[in-house]
Amino acid sequence: MHKMKTKNLVLLELALLIPFIFYSLYKNGYLIYSKGLISGVAIFKILYLLLISLGIKIGLDLIKYRKVKIDYNLVYAFLIPMIVPYNINYLLYTVITLISFIINFFLTKKISYNPVCLSYIAIILGEYLLFGLDFQSPLESNYTFSFSLIDLLFGRLTGGIASTSIILSLLAFSILIYNFYYKKDIPLYLNFTYLLLTFLYFLITKDSHFILNSEVIFASIFIAPLPLCSPFKRGWQIIYGILIGLVTFIFSLILNSIISVYLAILILSFLNNVKFRQKKSKNTPC
Amino acid sequence: MKPLIKLENEPDVFIVNNVNEFLNPLCIYIPLNATKVKEGQYFYKDTYLDNNLISISGYATLSNPKLFNGKWQKSIKIDNDFKENLSEKKIKPKVKTKEDLIVALEASHLEKIKDKINITQIDNLVISCFDEEIYEMNEFMCLAENYKELLKVIDDLKKILSLDKVTLAIKNTNVKGIKKVKSIKGVYPDLQIMLLPDRYLMSYPNNLCSYLNIPNAHTLILTTNEVYQIMEILKGKKISEIYLTISGNALKKSLIFKTKVGVSLIEIIKNYLKITSSSYEVYLNGYLKGVKMPSIDDVIITEDTKSIVIKKELEEEVSECINCGACMKICPVNINVKKCFFEGYQSKKCLGCGLCNYICPANLKLKEMVRGDNSAQDEN
Numbered sequence: 001m002h003k004m005k006t007k008n009l010v011l012l013e014l015a016l017l018i019p020f021i022f023y024s025l026y027k028n029g030y031l032i033y034s035k036g037l038i039s040g041v042a043i044f045k046i047l048y049l050l051l052i053s054l055g056i057k058i059g060l061d062l063i064k065y066r067k068v069k070i071d072y073n074l075v076y077a078f079l080i081p082m083i084v085p086y087n088i089n090y091l092l093y094t095v096i097t098l099i100s101f102i103i104n105f106f107l108t109k110k111i112s113y114n115p116v117c118l119s120y121i122a123i124i125l126g127e128y129l130l131f132g133l134d135f136q137s138p139l140e141s142n143y144t145f146s147f148s149l150i151d152l153l154f155g156r157l158t159g160g161i162a163s164t165s166i167i168l169s170l171l172a173f174s175i176l177i178y179n180f181y182y183k184k185d186i187p188l189y190l191n192f193t194y195l196l197l198t199f200l201y202f203l204i205t206k207d208s209h210f211i212l213n214s215e216v217i218f219a220s221i222f223i224a225p226l227p228l229c230s231p232f233k234r235g236w237q238i239i240y241g242i243l244i245g246l247v248t249f250i251f252s253l254i255l256n257s258i259i260s261v262y263l264a265i266l267i268l269s270f271l272n273n274v275k276f277r278q279k280k281s282k283n284t285p286c
Numbered sequence: 287m288k289p290l291i292k293l294e295n296e297p298d299v300f301i302v303n304n305v306n307e308f309l310n311p312l313c314i315y316i317p318l319n320a321t322k323v324k325e326g327q328y329f330y331k332d333t334y335l336d337n338n339l340i341s342i343s344g345y346a347t348l349s350n351p352k353l354f355n356g357k358w359q360k361s362i363k364i365d366n367d368f369k370e371n372l373s374e375k376k377i378k379p380k381v382k383t384k385e386d387l388i389v390a391l392e393a394s395h396l397e398k399i400k401d402k403i404n405i406t407q408i409d410n411l412v413i414s415c416f417d418e419e420i421y422e423m424n425e426f427m428c429l430a431e432n433y434k435e436l437l438k439v440i441d442d443l444k445k446i447l448s449l450d451k452v453t454l455a456i457k458n459t460n461v462k463g464i465k466k467v468k469s470i471k472g473v474y475p476d477l478q479i480m481l482l483p484d485r486y487l488m489s490y491p492n493n494l495c496s497y498l499n500i501p502n503a504h505t506l507i508l509t510t511n512e513v514y515q516i517m518e519i520l521k522g523k524k525i526s527e528i529y530l531t532i533s534g535n536a537l538k539k540s541l542i543f544k545t546k547v548g549v550s551l552i553e554i555i556k557n558y559l560k561i562t563s564s565s566y567e568v569y570l571n572g573y574l575k576g577v578k579m580p581s582i583d584d585v586i587i588t589e590d591t592k593s594i595v596i597k598k599e600l601e602e603e604v605s606e607c608i609n610c611g612a613c614m615k616i617c618p619v620n621i622n623v624k625k626c627f628f629e630g631y632q633s634k635k636c637l638g639c640g641l642c643n644y645i646c647p648a649n650l651k652l653k654e655m656v657r658g659d660n661s662a663q664d665e666n
Contacts, residue, residue: 227610228608228609
């Protein structure tokens with residue numbers, strides 16, 4: 001068994017997220033451009049969003065520490081642009097991400113919460129109130145497709161700009177599961193609970209559209225187990241995963257199925273404050 | 287029981303598979319407790335001073351405090367006259383029963399072994415060749431070097447303790463030892479050789495018995511070094527020599543020694559080893575379980591010294607806890623390490639194995655907090 005430092009854990013997560021960015025450049029870039037629905041510059045929308053969040057993270061690092069730190073804020077800066085819808089407004093995205101990072105930089109030690117989900121929900125709420133919420137890309141709203149299951153698994157579902165590929169998510173999970181530091185029980189129990197409930201729902205109502213939800217899989221693998229905002233003990237990780245699966249399913253029925261998992265993770269991440277809050281002693285070097 | 291894990295050795299630490307004898311030191315140091323010693327007093331080999339064995343003969347001089355088992359203690363220095371003068375003749379004890387063995391062990395101040403054997407019922411005897419630390423190879427080399435004599439003593443012990451069979455647990459990577467033992471295995475039909483995987487903490491009785499599928503209760507577990515010490519006592523000798531591994535990435539090469547008790551570490555290093563790094567840290571009895579020494583010059587090898595690790599001093603950045611839970615996941619006794627660390631209390635369950643320190647991605651010194659500060663005492 002090899003020891004990994006925080007820096008290496010962050011870099012591993014980033015490396016696993018890079019294929020999603022390439023897939024986004026194809027699905028939410030080249031394919032839309034090829035139909036003449038966007039300009040050539042708009043192909044790289046995911047990269048622009050990524051640069052904005054990275055710029056905010058690096059800027060705040062330089063202000064606070066006078067150097068750029070490779071910490072979990074870097075993972076957050078990668079994850080936020082990947083899960084937002086294609087039609088996101090750049091200004092709204094920039095303002096909310098900036099506010100979210102400022103809060104995160106100064107609040108994380110006092111309150112435990114999932115900053116990725118908080119940013120996402122704030123962006124979605126802002127988008128809904130100001131511009132009207134639309135998860136479909138120009139291609140999806142202008143054309144009607146008949147995709148095979150493989151197409152859907154590979155990422156042709158509607159959802160975040162770079163989070164729709166179930167196959168890539170599962171490949172990343174197959175690597176992460178061998179990492180000793182990864183809280184694998186959370187995605188396992190989350191997906192098990194969600195799939196069980198959607199399958200039971202399907203048996204009762206014959207409605208199958210909740211079963212294949214790429215956002216649940218992506219969020220369960222990359223966002224729910226983020227170490228700083230998830231439970232510490234294994235038993236609580238299992239409960240946390242089951243509860244997120246359950247709450248996600250309930251929100252899917254009453255809200256939008258794409259945002260339900262993020263809202264469930266955000267609400268349940270506040271549980272850490274009750275049960276797992278980190279008390280600091282005089283001895284802590286942190 | 288949690289499955290035991292294999293810890294990877296650092297690639298730049300390679301321990302040479304030979305034993306170097308360092309049996310003629312210039313001087314030795316003995317801790318001073320109650321007894322008053324005069325300057326120039328003569329000491330015979332194999333005599334005791336405050337329960338500490340004197341391993342050479344020579345004249346004493348008073349010395350500065352030295353580090354004995356990580357603690358500063360007043361000491362005397364005995365300059366070796368290279369005569370190995372004994373005050374009395376060696377007398378071989380007659381050991382035919384368990385009681386005789388206990389008496390012989392008591393006379394030789396081997397309390398730990400005596401306490402192990404002095405239990406009411408022994409159903410199984412297991413000889414363990416597993417070292418406690420990753421950079422220790424004392425048990426391994428003790429078996430490889432003395433296999434013929436050791437197997438004979440193990441057979442004698444079986445008879446003394448009235449047992450039907452004895453189990454010899456060997457690390458499956460110890461090819462040298464396995465080959466040698468198997469070459470004469472036919473002479474000892476009641477000796478069962480068990481090859482076990484190379485895992486950290488395998489030397490713990492619970493883990494060993496679990497892997498061997500035998501109950502921990504009524505099982506006597508002796509290490510090869512302990513059998514070696516029993517062998518010396520049966521020959522009428524005193525335990526004045528120990529096996530010691532000196533390793534680490536700050537050394538040009540890592541070596542195993544058979545050395546006299548009371549020798550200064552710096553004398554061994556000057557004679558055999560070369561420290562390649564200008565800034566280094568010294569750990570007594572292992573990097574994971576051991577304690578950091580404040581000074582290399584004052585470390586004295588005692589009967590309880592098993593290894594010395596000399597590591598390059600790296601500027602390891604201590605970062606914030608990321609709440610990964612790895613410390614608790616790896617802890618063999620399921621201590622909530624993070625809670626202990628941040629709330630500042632100690633756990634009585636802690637084995638001091640150091641796995642929490644090893645695994646922590648933020649480089650937090652968790653063991654020291656959970657177990658209580660066990661670094662060497664400062665001279666002042």
